[in-house]
Amino acid sequence: ATLQATFYGHTFDNPFMNASGVHCMDKTELDELAASASGSFVTKSATADSRDGNPEPRYINLELGSINSMGLPNLGLAYYLEDAIKRQAANPDTPFFLSVASYKGFDEYVSNMKHIQESDYTGLVELNLSCPNVPGKPQMAYDFEDTEKLLNEIFKFYTKPFGVKLPPYFDFMHFDKIADVLNKFDIKFVNCVNSVGNGLYIDEATDTVVIKPKGGFGGIGGEYIKPTALANVRALRQRLNPSIDIIGTGGILTGRDAYEHLLCGASMLQVGTQLHKEGLGVFERLNTELLAILEAKGYTSIADFKGKLATLD
Numbered sequence: 182a183t184l185q186a187t188f189y190g191h192t193f194d195n196p197f198m199n200a201s202g203v204h205c206m207d208k209t210e211l212d213e214l215a216a217s218a219s220g221s222f223v224t225k226s227a228t229a230d231s232r233d234g235n236p237e238p239r240y241i242n243l244e245l246g247s248i249n250s251m252g253l254p255n256l257g258l259a260y261y262l263e264d265a266i267k268r269q270a271a272n273p274d275t276p277f278f279l280s281v282a283s284y285k286g287f288d289e290y291v292s293n294m295k296h297i298q299e300s301d302y303t304g305l306v307e308l309n310l311s312c313p314n315v316p317g318k319p320q321m322a323y324d325f326e327d328t329e330k331l332l333n334e335i336f337k338f339y340t341k342p343f344g345v346k347l348p349p350y351f352d353f354m355h356f357d358k359i360a361d362v363l364n365k366f367d368i369k370f371v372n373c374v375n376s377v378g379n380g381l382y383i384d385e386a387t388d389t390v391v392i393k394p395k396g397g398f399g400g401i402g403g404e405y406i407k408p409t410a411l412a413n414v415r416a417l418r419q420r421l422n423p424s425i426d427i428i429g430t431g432g433i434l435t436g437r438d439a440y441e442h443l444l445c446g447a448s449m450l451q452v453g454t455q456l457h458k459e460g461l462g463v464f465e466r467l468n469t470e471l472l473a474i475l476e477a478k479g480y481t482s483i484a485d486f487k488g489k490l491a492t493l494d
């Protein structure tokens with residue numbers, strides 16, 4: 182059996198990659214990802230200007246996952262663009278993802294995308310509409326009208342392939358609304374889901390929160406969020422045009438978790454919390470475990486079961 186993954190006209194050796202924010206802050210970390218068993222990789226979400234981010238402690242691994250309020254620390258869009266242009270020149274056949282966010286809101290999203298359009302980078306962009314940790318700033322993708330306005334604005338000038346990183350939704354009306362908006366545009370993929378925003382974890386030894394920013398509120402990842410992640414992958418797959426691929430992110434610790442995301446319709450898979458905990462070796466292990474599942478079930482490729490979750494009716 183093969184774990185080859187097809188995504189936006191590309192074929193990757195396997196469906197695994199890092200989730201933006203983990204092991205992707207600078208070119209050293211990106212080189213390590215490129216040299217790992219991951220099928221692709223994505224950069225830390227970039228803002229126009231480099232940012233220190235929120236005060237520490239701002240990321241904590243927990244028994245069942247993680248909590249973070251990093252606050253968009255990054256080296257600035259120009260850094261990642263320059264690196265991406267070199268990478269695409271050196272390896273034109275191995276696509277990767279450039280993640281873009283915004284600290285200042287709507288206008289910075291537009292100007293960041295304008296800079297990429299005017300640059301020599303021609304690869305995939307993951308437009309992050311779901312950072313939950315910018316104090317005072319709502320997540321773009323929880324405002325359906327603003328999201329539509331932003332995509333309208335971007336498609337006036339942007340001609341390169343991109344997709345959007347979405348937050349989790351928890352209501353069928355919201356699944357319907359975001360899918361209605363996204364189906365109007367020629368986006369190449371959606372990534373479901375970003376961390377479950379503004380959770381709270383309490384240290385039992387001290388009755389105190391564990392991260393400093395926002396009084397301890399932070400995005401939740403890991404085992405805590407797999408049911409939510411699977412639901413969002415499945416719901417968006419059922420609603421989006423087949424031409425829009427899905428990246429599944431959230432709660433992938435084992436080959437079984439990966440298999441379930443694929444069953445819900447994901448084409449690529451991102452690993453955040455477990456990569457942070459286990460390091461780059463997680464990709465070898467996940468490939469081995471997923472391959473064993475295909476073999477045990479007599480599948481020869483992911484196409485044999487992708488999106489084929491059974492229901493009870």
Ligand SMILES: O=C(O)c1[nH]c(=O)[nH]c(=O)c1I
Nearest residue numbers: 250251252253312314376400
């Ligand atoms: O705090 C962050 O930097 C961060 N943290 C997340 O959990 N998701 C995001 O999209 C971002 I931009």
